[in-house]
Amino acid sequence: MKQIRAPSSPGAAFYRRDTLQTARDLLGRTLCRRLDGGVVLRGRIVEVEAYDGPDDRASHASRGETPRTAPMFEAGGLAYVYLIYGMYHCTNIVTGAAGYPAAVLLRALESPLEGISTSGPGRLSRALEIDRSLDGASLLGRSLWVERGSPVADGAVRRTPRIGVDYAGRWAKEPYRFVIDGHPALSKRPARRRSD
DNA sequence: GGTGCGATTGCA
């Protein structure tokens, strides 16, 4: 069954690829959110993190499928939204093939609301009014989707370890965070010398 | 049924 979507929006195949590749390719694209009233909020994606596969100890999926992580095990192209610290939501885009748990965490946007940037996944979700009602929602639907935006050259992409996953052993060091180098909206890293 | 904690943020 063919989905109706804007020509500038990627189809399901875009999300069902390798998670790291999809994460990198999401940089520069526009995240779009339509509110119930019809208003559309948009922001350019400038920071993401990949959570890749069942062995990635930084990923919620590393302990197998649970009610919370079920969306991560679906085929790519839907949202995985969860509540963190009882007060913030984190918005992810599920990637890869069905049965392979993977997703890309959206961490920062540029100008989602008329010149206002959001820094950090909790604030990003709040700015676009994304909560668990969108958990499992299709990225090919009417509430949340991605548009082409402005492509980012390889030279402008910087890779670093992910933030806030120090519990993950060697996986904490994998360069799974992708950012537009030097962008002012990037999350601040917890105090830490070297290796960024 | 009870317990511990987190892919964060803001304030002291």
Next chain:
DNA sequence: GCAATCGCACCA
């Protein structure tokens, strides 16, 4: 440096 705040993973 640390409190806020609650769903859920895990154990009993």
